Amino acid sequence: MFHSKAFTGFISLAIALSALAQDVSQPGLIWDDLETSTELKWTECYTQPLQCARFQVPLNYSDPEGTTASIAVIRFPSPLAGTEEYKGPILLNPGGPGASGVEMVEGSGEMFSQLLGPNFDIVSFDPRGIGFSTPRGSVFPTEAQRQLYLERDMLRIVEAHGEEKIRYWGFSYGTVLGATFAALFPDRIERLVLDGVVDAENYFATLYSNNLLDTDKALQSFFDSCFEGGPDLCPFYESSPQAIARKLDELTQSIFLRPVPVVTSLSYGLVDYSRLRNTIFLSLYSPYTDFPRLAQGLADLARGNGTTLYQFLETPAFDCACGTQAPLQPVLDGRNVIGCTDGKEVSDTFEESESYLRDLLLQSQWAELWATLRISCLGWPKQEKKHFQGPFVGNTSHPILWIGNTADPVTPVASAHKMAKGFPGSIVLTQDSPGHSSMSAPSTCTAGHVREYFLNGTLPAEGVVCPVDGPIFSAQKASTLEARQVEGEDQILQVLERLRQTFRVASPF
Ligand SMILES: *[C@@H]1O[C@H](CO)[C@@H](O)[C@H](O)[C@H]1NC(C)=O
Ligand SMILES: *[C@@H]1O[C@H](CO)[C@@H](O)[C@H](O)[C@H]1NC(C)=O
Ligand SMILES: *[C@@H]1O[C@H](CO)[C@@H](O)[C@H](O)[C@H]1NC(C)=O
Ligand SMILES: *[C@@H]1O[C@H](CO)[C@@H](O)[C@H](O)[C@H]1NC(C)=O
Numbered sequence: 001m002f003h004s005k006a007f008t009g010f011i012s013l014a015i016a017l018s019a020l021a022q023d024v025s026q027p028g029l030i031w032d033d034l035e036t037s038t039e040l041k042w043t044e045c046y047t048q049p050l051q052c053a054r055f056q057v058p059l060n061y062s063d064p065e066g067t068t069a070s071i072a073v074i075r076f077p078s079p080l081a082g083t084e085e086y087k088g089p090i091l092l093n094p095g096g097p098g099a100s101g102v103e104m105v106e107g108s109g110e111m112f113s114q115l116l117g118p119n120f121d122i123v124s125f126d127p128r129g130i131g132f133s134t135p136r137g138s139v140f141p142t143e144a145q146r147q148l149y150l151e152r153d154m155l156r157i158v159e160a161h162g163e164e165k166i167r168y169w170g171f172s173y174g175t176v177l178g179a180t181f182a183a184l185f186p187d188r189i190e191r192l193v194l195d196g197v198v199d200a201e202n203y204f205a206t207l208y209s210n211n212l213l214d215t216d217k218a219l220q221s222f223f224d225s226c227f228e229g230g231p232d233l234c235p236f237y238e239s240s241p242q243a244i245a246r247k248l249d250e251l252t253q254s255i256f257l258r259p260v261p262v263v264t265s266l267s268y269g270l271v272d273y274s275r276l277r278n279t280i281f282l283s284l285y286s287p288y289t290d291f292p293r294l295a296q297g298l299a300d301l302a303r304g305n306g307t308t309l310y311q312f313l314e315t316p317a318f319d320c321a322c323g324t325q326a327p328l329q330p331v332l333d334g335r336n337v338i339g340c341t342d343g344k345e346v347s348d349t350f351e352e353s354e355s356y357l358r359d360l361l362l363q364s365q366w367a368e369l370w371a372t373l374r375i376s377c378l379g380w381p382k383q384e385k386k387h388f389q390g391p392f393v394g395n396t397s398h399p400i401l402w403i404g405n406t407a408d409p410v411t412p413v414a415s416a417h418k419m420a421k422g423f424p425g426s427i428v429l430t431q432d433s434p435g436h437s438s439m440s441a442p443s444t445c446t447a448g449h450v451r452e453y454f455l456n457g458t459l460p461a462e463g464v465v466c467p468v469d470g471p472i473f474s475a476q477k478a479s480t481l482e483a484r485q486v487e488g489e490d491q492i493l494q495v496l497e498r499l500r501q502t503f504r505v506a507s508p509f
Contacts (some may be wrong), residue, residue: 004173004230005210012252014452020118028115028437030043030045030046030052031052031054031072032391034052034053034054035054036052036054036055036056036070037053037055037056037138038055038056038160039160040053040073040157040160040161041053042075042077045074045360046074046106049076049077049079050074050075050076050105050109051074051075051077052072052073052074052075052102053073053074054070054071054072054073054080055070055071055072055073055125055156055157055160056068056069056070056071057069057070057071057152057153057156057159063161064162066104066327069133069134070133070471071125071126071127071153071157072102072107072125072126072131072132072133073102073123073124073125073157074101074106074109074123074124074125075105075109075121075122075123076105076109076110076113076121076122077090077121078113078118078120078121079118080118080119081121085118086119087119087120087454087455088120088121088161088162088167088190089120089122089123089157089158089161089163089167090112090116090120090121090122090123090167090168090169090191090454091123091124091125091154091157091158091166091167091168091169091484092104092105092112092122092123092124092169092170093168093169093170093171093174093177093178094124094171094174094194094503094505095170095171095172095173095174095196095437095505096172096173096174098323100110100126100131100132101124101125101126101127102125102126102131102132102176103131104124104503105122105123105124106209107502107503108298108498108499108502108503109122111495111502111503112348112499113492114495115447115451115492115495115499116450116451116453116454117451117455119455120167120454121161123157123161125153127149127150128160132367143303144238145446148411150177151177151180151181151184151185154166154168154177154181155181155185155188158188163190164188164256165188165189165190165398165453166181166188166189166190166191166192167190167191167192167395168191168192168193169193169195169450169454170183170192170193170195171195171196171437171439171505172195172196172411172436172437172505173198174194174199175194175195175196175198175200175411175419176198176200176203177351178192178194178340179194179200179392180200180388180417180425181424182392182394182396182400183388183390183391183392183393183394184388186394186395186397187396187397188397188399189396189398189400190387190398190452190459191383191401191453192398192401192403193400193403193450193453193454194400194401194402194403194416194419195403195437195438195439196403196404196405196408196410196411196436196437196438196505197401197402197403197404197413197415197416197419198411198415199211199415199418199419200390200391200392201390201391201418201473203339203341203342203343203391204342204344204389204390205261205343205344206339206340206342206343206344206345206346206377208339208370208371208373209356209359209360209372209374209409210363210412210414210415211370211410211412211415211428212360212363212364212366212367212370212409212410212412213363213364213401213412213490214406214407214408214409214412214413215281215284215364215366215409215410215412215508216364216365216366217365217406217407218279218284218287218408218409218434218435219253219284220241220245220407220436221287221434221472222244222252222283222284222287222291222294222295223241223242223244223245223248224241225287225291225471225472225473226241226291226473227240227241227244228471228473229471229472229473229474230473231296232351232475233292233473233475234292234295235295235296235298235300236248236294236295236298236299236302236446236472237295238298246282247302248298250478251276251301251302252273252276252277255271255272255273255276255301255448256272257275259271259273260301260304260305260306261306262306262307262310264307264310264311264314264414266314267314269310270306270379271290271301271306271309271310274310275310275313277310277366277368278313278369279297279312279313280294280410281366282312282313283312283503284409284434284435284436285409285410285435285436285440285505286435286436286440286500286504287433287434287435287440287441287472288440288442288500289440289500289501289504290312290443291472291473292472292473293308293312294309296308297309297311297312299458301495312457318417327390339373339377340376340377340380341380341383342387342486343377343434344385344389345377345380345382345383345385346374346375346377346378346380348374348375348376353360353371353375353378356371356374356375357371357375357383366409371481379480380410382458391422392419392422392423393422393423394422394423395423395424395425396423396425396426398457399423399424399425399426399427399459400420400423400426400427401426401427401429401449401450401453401459401460402416402417402419402420402426402427402428402429403416403428403429403430403431403437403438403446403450404416404417404428404429404430404431405430405431405432405433405434405435405436405437405438405440405441406430406431406432406433406434406436406465407433407434408434408435408436408437409434409435409436410436411436411437413428413430416428427459427460427461427462428462429446429449429460429464430464430466430468431443431445431446431468432465432466432467432468433468436451436505437505439499439500439503439505440500440505441468442469442470442493442496442497442500443466443467443468443469443496444468444469444489444492444493445467446466446494447492447496448492449464469489469493470493
């Protein structure tokens with residue numbers, strides 16, 4: 001059967017996925033059989049009721065009669081299609097860049113439909129050069145060009161649905177695309193939700209200088225929530241949050257001096273300082289999923305057993321009874337392909353790099369990991385950069401809804417406020433949680449506002465802060481939640497929980 005492949009779109013500091021270097025050794029069986037058409041001709045695919053289509057677009061929009069490209073599009077169709085209540089498609093973008101929208105809807109389309117309501121088709125697609133879209137990567141001289149085409153392709157997919165304007169929910173790097181779309185086509189916005197917001201100007205300047213504003217706060221939430229969970233729920237518990245922080249410092253120092261070897265059924269290696277730090281940093285992206293496991297891993301490690309912690313970053317066993325697509329290949333330096341081509345050229349001297357790192361360290365203790373994003377673009381081949389890089393301003397035909405968490409480790413809510421300034425009437429909704437994008441934590445409040453916005457166009461009032469439902473360390477397991485027939489808010493919570501299991505927002509970097 002089809003296993004969820006939520007993690008294949010997960011791009012991290014430690015394991016970056018290069019869309020361009022991606023090797024699809026088993027091209028999708030169903031996709032190869034589909035006819036490419038200038039209309040959206042839907043065919044049943046994967047599991048009921050999913051539908052797929054291959055959509056033909058010009059390879060080069062300036063040359064519409066020339067060679068064409070084929071975009072792999074998927075949807076979870078609205079059960080209300082054909083009725084008065086049907087409202088059209090919502091386009092989702094899982095972040096990335098390079099994350100597969102097809103996999104996102106394949107694994108989580110049903111949950112998104114339940115979350116947003118039956119009135120909409122839930123639609124996503126593999127951008128040019130990614131996954132099932134052809135031709136793959138190599139036709140684009142730069143990532144930037146590929147992204148620019150993405151904007152236009154998005155418009156075409158919407159138009160093929162018979163719609164003038166776009167409804168879009170983009171996460172993380174998907175917010176850069178959304179903001180670009182809004183700046184280029186401000187009058188084509190029906191609804192735009194940008195969630196886990198990247199400061200697009202900072203990104204295109206290859207600065208990465210304001211991502212870590214809340215990262216230490218996210219780590220603090222580990223200490224606090226572990227303490228609140230108590231010794232029964234948090235294996236790394238100590239008598240105060242400060243004591244838990246101290247214990248982590250001591251453990252980190254000890255691992256720095258004496259790494260712990262690990263052998264599992266899949267691989268072997270060391271839990272050393274770097275692996276420990278990367279693991280902790282990455283768990284800040286999804287505290288509700290990862291903190292309990294992290295606490296177990298740290299507690300085991302403190303006793304000399306590194307297995308649980310090691311397994312966080314262990315490449316999963318190849319699992320492809322699925323007949324769909326081989327998992328994306330992890331490529332260690334893949335992030336550079338994207339960031340360095342999208343962004344302004346970096347030509348810092350050694351002293352400038354040093355001072356850059358020093359400044360970043362004032363923001364967060366995680367600067368040592370983050371600084372490499374800019375510094376590793378040094379020496380990147382010179383390229384002509386003609387793609388749109390701002391300004392990110394526009395009077396949109398409907399106001400944008402921005403969403404930011406109070407302790408997002410890589411896209412602080414301050415970036416949402418900064419981006420919102422360029423788009424009059426847009427509103428920032430704050431979710432009071434750690435984690436990357438609103439999807440990383442359960443909030444019926446946030447879910448309600450997003451649903452209301454798509455259904456009715458209504459924006460939350462300025463300054464709304466949504467609480468989360470339930471603690472990070474909780475005795476209630478997902479399985480018991482799923483076993484029950486639930487309604488109302490509980491049902492939303494259950495859907496959000498299942499979404500966290502199947503879909504992880506791809507980190508922008
Ligand atoms: C796209 O087509 C235009 C017009 O024919 C041409 O000038 C341009 O070089 C083409 N771009 C690419 C990337 O091939
Ligand atoms: C280390 O922990 C793992 C996971 O809990 C366990 O399976 C394994 O037996 C432990 N190893 C030792 C040597 O205790
Ligand atoms: C948006 O509209 C305001 C008021 O009409 C105008 O001053 C501003 O220049 C417009 N912004 C853009 C980017 O068009
Ligand atoms: C839709 O929005 C309007 C105006 O903001 C509001 O009065 C109405 O109650 C909303 N409808 C629903 C179904 O929430």
